[in-house]
Amino acid sequence: MSNKLLSVKNLEKYFHDKTSETKALDNITFDLYEQEFISIVGPSGCGKSTILSILSYLEDPSNGEFKYSKDITIGYMLQDDSLFEWRTILDNCLIGLEINNNLNKETKAYVINLLKTYGLGDFINKYPSSLSGGMRQRVALIRTLAINPDILLLDEPMSKLDYQSRLAISDDIYKIIKKEGKTAIMVTHDISEAISMSDKVIVISKRPGKIKNIYNINLSDKSTPINNRKSKDFNKYFDKIWRDLDVHL
Amino acid sequence: MYTYSKEHKLYLKRIKKEKRIVILFQVLIIISFLVLWQILSDKNIINSFLSSSPTKVFNTIIDLFKDGSLFKHINVTLYEVIFSFIVSSIIGLIISTILWLKPIISRIIDPYLTVLNSLPKVALGPLIIIWVGASTNSIIFMSLLISTFITIINIYTSFLNTNSSYITLLKSLKANKRQIFFKVILPNNYYNIINALKINISMNLIGVIMGELLVSKKGLGYLIMYGSQTFNINLVLTSVVILSIISYLLYFIITKLEKNQEKRLL
Numbered sequence: 401m402s403n404k405l406l407s408v409k410n411l412e413k414y415f416h417d418k419t420s421e422t423k424a425l426d427n428i429t430f431d432l433y434e435q436e437f438i439s440i441v442g443p444s445g446c447g448k449s450t451i452l453s454i455l456s457y458l459e460d461p462s463n464g465e466f467k468y469s470k471d472i473t474i475g476y477m478l479q480d481d482s483l484f485e486w487r488t489i490l491d492n493c494l495i496g497l498e499i500n501n502n503l504n505k506e507t508k509a510y511v512i513n514l515l516k517t518y519g520l521g522d523f524i525n526k527y528p529s530s531l532s533g534g535m536r537q538r539v540a541l542i543r544t545l546a547i548n549p550d551i552l553l554l555d556e557p558m559s560k561l562d563y564q565s566r567l568a569i570s571d572d573i574y575k576i577i578k579k580e581g582k583t584a585i586m587v588t589h590d591i592s593e594a595i596s597m598s599d600k601v602i603v604i605s606k607r608p609g610k611i612k613n614i615y616n617i618n619l620s621d622k623s624t625p626i627n628n629r630k631s632k633d634f635n636k637y638f639d640k641i642w643r644d645l646d647v648h649l
Numbered sequence: 650m651y652t653y654s655k656e657h658k659l660y661l662k663r664i665k666k667e668k669r670i671v672i673l674f675q676v677l678i679i680i681s682f683l684v685l686w687q688i689l690s691d692k693n694i695i696n697s698f699l700s701s702s703p704t705k706v707f708n709t710i711i712d713l714f715k716d717g718s719l720f721k722h723i724n725v726t727l728y729e730v731i732f733s734f735i736v737s738s739i740i741g742l743i744i745s746t747i748l749w750l751k752p753i754i755s756r757i758i759d760p761y762l763t764v765l766n767s768l769p770k771v772a773l774g775p776l777i778i779i780w781v782g783a784s785t786n787s788i789i790f791m792s793l794l795i796s797t798f799i800t801i802i803n804i805y806t807s808f809l810n811t812n813s814s815y816i817t818l819l820k821s822l823k824a825n826k827r828q829i830f831f832k833v834i835l836p837n838n839y840y841n842i843i844n845a846l847k848i849n850i851s852m853n854l855i856g857v858i859m860g861e862l863l864v865s866k867k868g869l870g871y872l873i874m875y876g877s878q879t880f881n882i883n884l885v886l887t888s889v890v891i892l893s894i895i896s897y898l899l900y901f902i903i904t905k906l907e908k909n910q911e912k913r914l915l
Contacts, residue, residue: 456821476821480814486836495832499822547822 403469405551405583406432406455410464413450423608424450428464430602430614432551432583437574439594440587442604443645448587450609452476452553455585468551475549479556481540483528489539490515490524496547511546518542518576534565541573545580552577554586558593566590567626570597574625591645595637596625603644612644701886709887723891725868729785729857730899733792734850740793741800741849742842748801749808749834750826766798770856774863783864791863792856800849807841808834843907850899858892869895 411428414421424447432438442448453459455466456476475496483492493511497503515524518538528536537557544552557573558566574597577584588594594601595617603612619631628634653661683703689695690702697705713719748755770791777794781787815833824832835842861870869888876884 457823458817458820474821476818478814478818478821482812482814482818484815484833484836486839495819496822498832499819499824499828 402434404431405434405436405470405472406466406468408432408451408455408464408466411451411454411461411466412463413447413454413459414462425461426608426610428604428609428611430611432585435581435583436600437577437583437598438585438600438602439598440585440602440604441589441591441594441641441645442609443606443647444589446604446607447609448604449479449555452555452585452587456553470550472550473547475544475547475552477540477544477552477554477557479559481528481533481536481560483536483539483543485528488525488527489520489531492528492539493543493546496543500547502547507546510548511542514542514545515539518572532565533561534569537561537565537569538572541576545576545582550583552582552584554584556588557586559588559590566593570625573597591638591641592629592634593625595634595641596628601637601641603641605644605646613640615640699882701883705883706887706890709883710891713887722867722869722872722888723895725785725865726857726861726870726892727895729788729792729860729868730850730853730895733789733796733857734846734853736789737793737796737800737853738846738849740797741804741845744801745804745808746830748805749830755805762798762802766802770794771859774859778864785865787864788857788860788868791860792853795856795859796849796852799852800845803845803848804838804842807838807845810841811837840907843903847900847903850903851896854892854896854899 408428408430411425412423413425415424416422428451430438440448440451450459454461456474458476483489484495487495490512493515494503494508497507497511512524515521520535520539520542523531523535523539528539531539541557554573558569561569570593586594586597598617601615601617603615604610605612615637617637619628619633621631622628686700687703690697690700710719713722748758773794774791777787777790781790811834815837816829819829819833857868858870858873861868862874865871865874869892872888873885876882876888
């Protein structure tokens with residue numbers, strides 16, 4: 401593997417309310433290398449999204465530390481596409497550049513080019529209400545890529561879509577991320593999605609979220625996410641992770 | 650130019666038809682009301698001295714127009730309404746913004762805001778006259794008292810209800826509070842602010858008329874007061890009719906703002 405981009409060490413997080421204190425994360429430790437795609441899976445409420453909030457500086461850890469190897473730009477993609485209904489698709493994608501005062505002819509051309517490359521050229525001046533759920537999610541990804549981030553943090557980016565769109569969009573997102581040579585951490589509760597897209601899968605236990613296992617995904621005939629699901633090694637990983645999650649209703 | 654399918658043409662036709670029905674009945678209601686009012690008073694079924702009639706109202710308007718006092722009174726009232734509308738809208742926006750920036754202030758003043766808003770301001774009428782003087786100032790003061798608090802509450806509440814993932818998104822981009830305010834809070838709440846302004850304009854109309862009833866020498870509220878003291882019911886009802894037209898027009902102007910924005914978005 402290439403250069404280490406991020407190291408996370410013994411991360412802990414407590415949540416407080418008036419009557420109690422809840423431990424949400426316990427002893428989270430892992431490394432992330434350049435161009436790697438890591439998924440974090442775990443039951444709902446295990447604190448997996450909190451890891452991303454901490455890594456994107458939205459929340460502070462209670463204990464432990466994390467360090468990026470250089471001064472990096474983070475692209476955070478939320479569960480909700482959060483497209484501004486009052487802005488055109490292009491203006492939505494330019495929001496990050498506006499905020500960081502980086503909007504100029506070149507960066508704008510870069511974003512327009514991204515939109516055109518990924519099939520949204522005809523919608524540049526349309527408003528989000530005219531797009532389907534899957535396309536909105538694609539716009540949200542391009543908005544995230546617009547600031548040219550070194551690392552993408554994806555918080556269940558497909559969870560609001562129907563199954564077919566999910567499959568298609570996860571293929572899309574995977575291809576876009578690989579083509580742009582980005583590093584990514586994705587949080588999901590979907591085991592198949594995690595195995596089919598990632599180089600590494602981190603399994604988190606129920607609250608307080610601890611790392612149960614980390615799997616290096618080595619599919620013998622690795623290709624795109626949809627094809628990866630057909631790989632003979634796929635089920636092997638699925639069974640292991642399923643057992644780790646220890647789901648009881 | 651598109652050529653629409655037959656089904657689409659029918660659909661457009663139906664929309665047009667419904668719109669025509671709505672307008673037709675709106676016109677029908679006002680006409681039958683006026684006709685009924687006229688007939689009842691002509692036939693002396695209702696006392697025309699006490700309840701006037703459309704023709705009498707119309708003649709009163711003409712008379713007021715001829716002696717030049719019609720627009721004098723309308724202008725005075727309009728000036729007071731628009732002035733206090735602008736002032737209370739600006740105060741409302743500024744204070745809501747401050748409360749949004751500093752939630753702790755909002756928690757501190759919350760009970761005071763609630764009391765000030767629900768207190769019947771007419772009760773303060775005599776005091777206002779003593780403090781501010783029997784002049785236009787106390788009318789505007791009364792109007793501001795009635796309209797400002799509700800405007801603050803409405804705008805601030807809409808700020809609070811802004812989609813939180815919009816804010817998380819901007820925070821993840823390291824936006825500061827000023828950027829969050831201008832890029833999300835304000836544009837996201839455009840319609841809510843327009844709605845708050847719609848309520849604000851009617852509050853100002855109420856406040857101004859109430860103020861004019863208490864102290865004025867000009868304005869539609871004064872005409873109503875003067876009319877009732879001299880038992881000139883024609884004058885009272887005429888003023889009420891003019892007031893209804895004004896309130897509709899003011900409302901119409903603000904709705905127009907809203908429609909323009911909608912057109913831009915389509």
